Amino acid sequence: MQFAKKYLTEGLIQLTILLSLIGVRVDIDGYLNEYYTPLIEINLGPSSAYTQTPFHSLRDTLDGYTVHPKCPELDYFFASRRLLDEVRSLGSPRRFPTPQLNAWLVHQVSSATDKAECGQLSHSSDDTELQSTQDEEGSDAREHLPPPPPDSGGHEGTVMKSMNRYKCIDIVSRCRYRDLNGYCHPLMHCGQMLTPVTDLYPLCRTWTLWSTRVSQSWTQTSWRTLSCLTPQPPSTALVPLPRPGGGLDEAVFEHINQLGLGLDSMDHQLLNCLDPQLLEDFDSDSGLSLESSSSDLSSSSSLCEDECGATGYSSEADSKSLLDHGPWSPVDLSEGVWHDHSYASPPLTYPHKGIKEEPMSDDEGSRLDDRELSRDELRARAMCLPFSVLQIVNMPVEEFLDVLESHGFTPDQVTLLRDIRRRGKNKLAAQNCRKRKLDAITGLQEEVARLQAQRDRLLRDKRLTAKTMCAVGQQIQQLTRDVLSRLRDPLGQPLNPDRYSLQCGANGKVVLVPARRPTVSGPGPNKTDKRKKGKKQ
């Protein structure tokens, strides 16, 4: 036993080192104390307590074998093999296949407290893990470790939150973004902001996070964990993609990080830093659907929906969310992210399909922009309207009326402005309407399925009840015959079961009663006939 424990301990240490290489913290003490208990991974994510790593889900699905869960040696062997594959896959862009997470900059402001505690972390007992958290490009993740959040849960809370950071590094270390030229780069987790490590960041046309796994379970786990680790308020959670030359300078984010802002003031500070035209571009870009595949669309739209906590799909709400959002709480996106809502939110579906993953030259981009502008955009350009379609659609009616009056537009321009606004509003309304209709259909289908299941259950109960009643009746008959066979009449003869029966009275006593003879339906008149006769008379 001692030998086995020593062997297991050494193996576990190696396994822990491997896990730490990819940023997963394992509670080895708990494992050693209970020899056969499974690995306990600590996670504070709001969605799931033990679902932050893909390894559990990869078992039996990726490698195609089945292992008894209580076989520690096999578990160790296969886990090590998978982990080695994981480690090898890091830094090998061509091994990051097609499943694409949605391309957002996940941004969250670090606080001064965080920075103060950053030093503590580097001297903590987790130092070994930190030192080993490196990617193959040689970038030391430790340099980019996010400062720990204020400790609100004592030592355990600190540990748990530290785990979150490791998970985040884990996720980020497996993610790549693709720049304008189509090259993949690793993302680093820097100050609670996902940041690409290369200088190409300001040029990023599309932020596409590449998962290292084809397995959906891995991608799902990753994204869920990522969502949990970086809970974002509606506005800061999903910063739309910077467009080329859009002016979203890296320095802006650095500045924001250095401000140490509270979350409540974050948006306004951010907006002050950003170029107004850029914000407009964000709106006109309408986020991601224009550059997403259908699968991306589904997740992005549902994400947006979940983040906003509303079923509305108006771009107005979306654009407003950049400006005014209330206090927020971490949202478990695990539900929404994987819902297949084919109807994207309107802000995400504006027809700029050119801004996608394919790297384009400026000429190509401008041509695509021209080609893929909506008809109203083209009309607005042709009529020299100084507003974008989204501005026209989203501005309050008072402002819109002021614009109509104060700018000295020609009647044609006024008509066009009104048409653009009406069409834009109606487009959003139609999308909402279709979404509602789809939801209603889905709800009805679920209701039908539920009612069918209930009906089946009731029929099953009915059959079972009938069967039980039949069995009980037979038992009663048998019991009656048995009792009657033991009773004697005054002449000492056994009672004829055909002439007597047993009945249970109201007081619980069983009494012997003469059996009622079945009425023989003979040629005589029955009651109905008597009634008929009576009526005739």
Added chain:
DNA sequence: CACACCTGTCATCTG
């Protein structure tokens, strides 16, 4: 080429 599906748009109604 037919088909289903999606999306934008128009007409109309309602609040």
Added chain:
DNA sequence: TACAGATGACAGGTG
């Protein structure tokens, strides 16, 4: 009355 929103119907695009 003007407006916003909802919804049915239609047309065009796309896979």
